[in-house]
Amino acid sequence: MKHILITTMTAAFLAQPVLAEDPAPPAAGEDDGFSLMEEGAKLFFKGIMQQMEPALDDLQQLTEDMEPALRQFAKEMGPALRDLMEKVDDITLYHPPELLPNGDIILRRKQPMPPEPLPVPDPNEGEIDL
Template identity: 35%
Template sequence: MRHAIILAALLGAMAAPVAAQEGTTPAPAEPRGNDVQEGLDQLSEGARTLLRGLMGEVEPRMRELAEALEAWDFEGLNLDDLGRYHPPEVLPNGDIILRRKVPLPVPPGPMETPGEDGEVEL
């Protein structure tokens, strides 16, 4: 909504010189370069106004985000570890699985421990 108001104000500002010229005697012809320069000046001023308005909306939210990020503990997060995993998979029931690219070795369980003679007790 705010963008529409800014755009309407910009268009109104651009139309104001035309409305001001109506009903007056035409001025002597000026070089075409002045009209173009004046138009560019108005466009740049309108763009500045638009960007100021956008910054006014975005700035408070960016400050909130910065405050929230300051509260996080990034010390324990090792981003190099992320390369060890495949992208997350979402199962149909909503579970999310993170699979390692190289599985960890499975330690032998108590039933799989070889005995003194090298045989595995079942």
């Protein structure tokens, strides 16, 4: 057992200088294809960014303009939406909202809830002695 361990360790130590050496430089023309692909991708994305820059600037301006209105909406509607979400357990259990002719908005459940059991009257309560 000791001989196998010593042989394995010796082989591992002798192989270390081979692993530490730099790989051989590529032959002429071998690496050109990859660098050309990299350069093409860089130019492509640079062109995309130049074309998208005006649209991104417009989007940033739009978000800056909408920020006060969105903050006001969240301030006013936040509590109402929180109350609604407390009443609606899982939104996937409901059909899309429906607008009735009178202006009411209703949310119908996909499967109706089972009826709540009626309270059982206490037999000792409400007895009249005659």
